[in-house]
Amino acid sequence: MLLSQLFTKTSKDAVADAKSVNAELLTRAGYISKTMAGVYSFLPLGLKVLRKVEQVVREEMDAIGGQEIVMSALAPREYWEKTGRWDKKVFEPLFHVPAAGENEYALNPTHEEVVVPLVQRFIHSYRDLPFGCYQIQTKFRNELRAKSGILRGREFLMKDLYSFHPDAACLDRYYETVQGAYDKIFERLGLADRTYLTYASGGSFSPYSHEYQVLLPQGEDTIFVSVEAEKQGKRIAVNHEIYDAKETTCPVTGGKEFREERASEAANIFKLGTKFSDPFKLVYTDEKGKVHPILMGCYGIGISRLMGIIAEAFADKDGLVWPPDIAPARVLIVPLAKDTNEEPFTVAQDLYRSLQKKGVACLLDDRIDASVGSRLNDADLLGIPTRVVVSLKSLKAGGVEVKDRSSGNVEVCSTTKVLG
Amino acid sequence: MLLSQLFTKTSKDAVADAKSVNAELLTRAGYISKTMAGVYSFLPLGLKVLRKVEQVVREEMDAIGGQEIVMSALAPREYWEKTGRWDKKVFEPLFHVPAAGENEYALNPTHEEVVVPLVQRFIHSYRDLPFGCYQIQTKFRNELRAKSGILRGREFLMKDLYSFHPDAACLDRYYETVQGAYDKIFERLGLADRTYLTYASGGSFSPYSHEYQVLLPQGEDTIFVSVEAEKQGKRIAVNHEIYDAKETTCPVTGGKEFREERASEAANIFKLGTKFSDPFKLVYTDEKGKVHPILMGCYGIGISRLMGIIAEAFADKDGLVWPPDIAPARVLIVPLAKDTNEEPFTVAQDLYRSLQKKGVACLLDDRIDASVGSRLNDADLLGIPTRVVVSLKSLKAGGVEVKDRSSGNVEVCSTTKVLG
Structure with missing residues (x-):
C-alpha cells in the first residue's frame, strides 16, 4: 500500500476530547475515527489490525473444535423477557429499540438469549453433546458514559463462544480446554507476560468466574495479584470486587500476599450451568430416555478491546508499537x-x-x-x-x-x- | 468437516412460516436460523457461503483501489438531522434508538451520514481526490413487514462503497469503473446471464440511478427488459417505477419493445452529487485556492441478499445447488x-x-x-x-x-x- 493513496492522514495534534491513551494514539495515527463517544469506525490500517487480532482468536477457537456462526444483532423482546433480562432494573445496558408495528427489539450486548433458542432447534439427544459454537460479531451496550476509546464502547467487536454439556464434569473439562486456548491467544498476541487469570464473582452456578486481566497503567479495573503465585511462575489475581484485604487468599496457592494493580479485562469465562437453559427449557434425552437440562458455559473475548489494550500496552512516547503478527504491515x-x-x-x-x-x-x-x-x-x-x-x-x-x-x-x- | 460433528441438522419438514424459497431451503439445509422475521443467524455452512460471496465482492472492490474500512452501526441523531433524514416522514426505515442520558441514536441503514463527517477529517485539497472507501457491514431497516427470507431483511450484510470527486467528469469515470467491477462480481457469482442493468429514478442529481436486477420467479421487483438490447447481446431493463408502456424507450438502444419480468435487486449505484456534501459542507480547495463542494457516488451490494438470490436462482426440486466458488465445500x-x-x-x-x-x-x-x-x-x-x-x-x-x-x-x- 502506498501512503500517498491512503485517504487517512496522521495528525500531530492531541485529539480534542480523547481521554484515553488508545483513543489518542489510534486516532492520531489514522487507525480509528470516532463517530461519537464509545462508537468508532475502523479505518484502512486499523481494520487490518482488527482483522489480525480476530484471526488469531478464530484460529484458536477452530483448533478446539468451535463451530463459527454469526448470530443476529437484533432479537425479539420476548427472548429477553424469558430470562428476565428485558427489565432495565435487572440488566441496564440493554438497548430497547422501538420498531414498526408497536414492536420492540433488543440490540444484543451478549447472545445467550439468541443462542439457546437457536441450538434448541437442533440439539435433542445426548449424542448431540457436547459442542461449542462461537461468533465474532458486533455488540451494543447502552452505557451512560464511554470515555476509554475502544477499551469500553457502546459498540464493539466480541468473540463469544457458548458450550453445551450433558453434565458438570463435561462442562469442567471443556472450560479447561478453553482456558488453554485463551492462554495461546494471549501468548500469540504478545500479552502473556502481563495477563493475569483473575478470579471474579461467579454468579449463581459457580463459586468463581474468571477474567483475563491485562496490566495497563490506565486500565479501568483494579486487581490484586497473588505474590506467592508469581513466585511459582503463575499469574493469578483476584478482582477488587471480591477482594477483602483481611480474608482473601489466592485460590490457587492459598497465599495471602497481594499487590494492587491497574488492569483492563480482555476476556471472561463463565460456567452458566442451567441459568439460561432453564427459562428456554433447553434439555436433552439420555441413553435411557430420561430428560435433563443442558449445562452451558460462555467464553468472551473483546476483539476491538484487545486492539486497544495492545495499543496501550506497547506504545512509547513516539507512538504505537505493534507486535509483528498484529501490525497492519511488517x-x-x-x-x-x-x-x-x-x-x-x-x-x-x-x-x-x-x-x-x-x-x-x-x-x-x-x-x-x-x-x-x-x-x-x-x-x-x-x-x-x-x-x-x-x-x-x-x-x-x-x-x-x-x-x-x-x-x-x-x-x-x-x-x-x-x-x- | 465431519457431518457428525456439525451441530446443525437438515430437516425434511417444510418450515412453518417460511414464505420464501430461500428461507425455506436455507433453513431446511441448516444454513440459516430465523431469530425473527427479517432477522437471521448464519450457521456454520451458511457462514461459509456468506464469507465467500463477501470475498468475491471484496476482491473486486480492492481491484479498483477501494480502501476497506468498517464504520459504526450507531450514529448520533445530529448527523441524521443534518441531512433531514432523522424525520420519519422523510426516511421511514431508520431505527431511532433511545439511549442513556436522554440521547437518541440512529441504527444506520446506510452510511452517508457517517462517511461524510469521517472523510471530512482527512480530505481538504484537490490532491486528496478522487478516492473511494467501502465497508462490508451489518445494516438495519425498520421494516413493517419482512417475509422474503434473507432477500429483504431488517438486519442484513451490505457492501457499500462511497466515492469522492472534484468534478462531475471524474465522478462519471469512477461510476463506469465501478460498473465494470460489478459486472465482474456477477460474472464470478455465476449470475451474469440473468442480471440486468436496470434504470431507476435518479433522485436530485442524475436522470437515472442504476440497479442490478437478477431475474427470479419469486423476486419482489418488476422490471421491463429491453428486447432490442437483448438482441444486441446487452442486458438492459427499466424499473417498473419509471416505466410507462406508451412513452418509455430503452435508454441504451432507444428500442420500444419490453418484456415484463420478476426480479430481485442485488445492487444499486447512485450519483449523489453534492446531496450529502452540502449539509456537512464537505469541500476541497483547488490548485488556485478556490473552494468547491466535493461530489459523491455511492455503490451498494447486498451480500446476504446475494446469498439468498444465488440460493433461489440455482435451486432445483431436490434442494440447493451452489456454484463451486460459493459453495461451503467443493x-x-x-x-x-x-x-x-x-x-x-x-x-x-x-x-x-x-x-x-x-x-x-x-x-x-x-x-x-x-x-x-x-x-x-x-x-x-x-x-x-x-x-x-x-x-x-x-x-x-x-x-x-x-x-x-x-x-x-x-x-x-x-x-x-x-x-x-
Whole structure:
C-alpha cells in the first residue's frame, strides 16, 4: 500500500476530547475515527489490525473444535423477557429499540438469549453433546458514559463462544480446554507476560468466574495479584470486587500476599450451568430416555478491546508499537528523495515490489513532497515493526537503514538481507 | 468437516412460516436460523457461503483501489438531522434508538451520514481526490413487514462503497469503473446471464440511478427488459417505477419493445452529487485556492441478499445447488458402510484427508447410523457441487461414484482421478 493513496492522514495534534491513551494514539495515527463517544469506525490500517487480532482468536477457537456462526444483532423482546433480562432494573445496558408495528427489539450486548433458542432447534439427544459454537460479531451496550476509546464502547467487536454439556464434569473439562486456548491467544498476541487469570464473582452456578486481566497503567479495573503465585511462575489475581484485604487468599496457592494493580479485562469465562437453559427449557434425552437440562458455559473475548489494550500496552512516547503478527504491515519503506527518478526512490520501489511478491505486507511512504522529519515521525507513530529508510547516505554505506520499532536498534544492511 | 460433528441438522419438514424459497431451503439445509422475521443467524455452512460471496465482492472492490474500512452501526441523531433524514416522514426505515442520558441514536441503514463527517477529517485539497472507501457491514431497516427470507431483511450484510470527486467528469469515470467491477462480481457469482442493468429514478442529481436486477420467479421487483438490447447481446431493463408502456424507450438502444419480468435487486449505484456534501459542507480547495463542494457516488451490494438470490436462482426440486466458488465445500463424500472399519468408510476417510491436504474444502458424511436414503437426500439438499459415494458396489466397479449436483451426471471413477 502506498501512503500517498491512503485517504487517512496522521495528525500531530492531541485529539480534542480523547481521554484515553488508545483513543489518542489510534486516532492520531489514522487507525480509528470516532463517530461519537464509545462508537468508532475502523479505518484502512486499523481494520487490518482488527482483522489480525480476530484471526488469531478464530484460529484458536477452530483448533478446539468451535463451530463459527454469526448470530443476529437484533432479537425479539420476548427472548429477553424469558430470562428476565428485558427489565432495565435487572440488566441496564440493554438497548430497547422501538420498531414498526408497536414492536420492540433488543440490540444484543451478549447472545445467550439468541443462542439457546437457536441450538434448541437442533440439539435433542445426548449424542448431540457436547459442542461449542462461537461468533465474532458486533455488540451494543447502552452505557451512560464511554470515555476509554475502544477499551469500553457502546459498540464493539466480541468473540463469544457458548458450550453445551450433558453434565458438570463435561462442562469442567471443556472450560479447561478453553482456558488453554485463551492462554495461546494471549501468548500469540504478545500479552502473556502481563495477563493475569483473575478470579471474579461467579454468579449463581459457580463459586468463581474468571477474567483475563491485562496490566495497563490506565486500565479501568483494579486487581490484586497473588505474590506467592508469581513466585511459582503463575499469574493469578483476584478482582477488587471480591477482594477483602483481611480474608482473601489466592485460590490457587492459598497465599495471602497481594499487590494492587491497574488492569483492563480482555476476556471472561463463565460456567452458566442451567441459568439460561432453564427459562428456554433447553434439555436433552439420555441413553435411557430420561430428560435433563443442558449445562452451558460462555467464553468472551473483546476483539476491538484487545486492539486497544495492545495499543496501550506497547506504545512509547513516539507512538504505537505493534507486535509483528498484529501490525497492519511488517515493513514501512521510506525513501528520502525529492523526485521519483532519484536512486533512493527507485531502490525503495524495487524493494517494496520484491517484498510484496514474497507475501510480506509492506507500506511505501511515497509522499516525497512531505518533510523528512514529518515522515520519520509518522513512521514512529504508525508503529510498523520494521522501518527501512533508503537515502543517498544509506546507499553509499552499502544499503538501507533498518530500524526495529520496538527496540529502536538501527543497522545498515543490503536490500538482499532485508529480503532474506 | 465431519457431518457428525456439525451441530446443525437438515430437516425434511417444510418450515412453518417460511414464505420464501430461500428461507425455506436455507433453513431446511441448516444454513440459516430465523431469530425473527427479517432477522437471521448464519450457521456454520451458511457462514461459509456468506464469507465467500463477501470475498468475491471484496476482491473486486480492492481491484479498483477501494480502501476497506468498517464504520459504526450507531450514529448520533445530529448527523441524521443534518441531512433531514432523522424525520420519519422523510426516511421511514431508520431505527431511532433511545439511549442513556436522554440521547437518541440512529441504527444506520446506510452510511452517508457517517462517511461524510469521517472523510471530512482527512480530505481538504484537490490532491486528496478522487478516492473511494467501502465497508462490508451489518445494516438495519425498520421494516413493517419482512417475509422474503434473507432477500429483504431488517438486519442484513451490505457492501457499500462511497466515492469522492472534484468534478462531475471524474465522478462519471469512477461510476463506469465501478460498473465494470460489478459486472465482474456477477460474472464470478455465476449470475451474469440473468442480471440486468436496470434504470431507476435518479433522485436530485442524475436522470437515472442504476440497479442490478437478477431475474427470479419469486423476486419482489418488476422490471421491463429491453428486447432490442437483448438482441444486441446487452442486458438492459427499466424499473417498473419509471416505466410507462406508451412513452418509455430503452435508454441504451432507444428500442420500444419490453418484456415484463420478476426480479430481485442485488445492487444499486447512485450519483449523489453534492446531496450529502452540502449539509456537512464537505469541500476541497483547488490548485488556485478556490473552494468547491466535493461530489459523491455511492455503490451498494447486498451480500446476504446475494446469498439468498444465488440460493433461489440455482435451486432445483431436490434442494440447493451452489456454484463451486460459493459453495461451503467443493466435495461431499458419502461412505455407505455400517461400520467405520468397512472398506467404503476407510476409502472415504482416506479420500477426505487427501483432498483436505490438497486444500480442497470437503465434507465427510460419517453419520453411518443414518439411513442411506436420508444421507443421499441431505447431499442433494445441501447443494455441494460434487458428491462422491463410496460403496462396495462402486469399489467393485473400480472406484467411487461421482455425481455433479448441477447437471446430475454420474460417473464411476478411481479415487486418483477424484484427487486429479
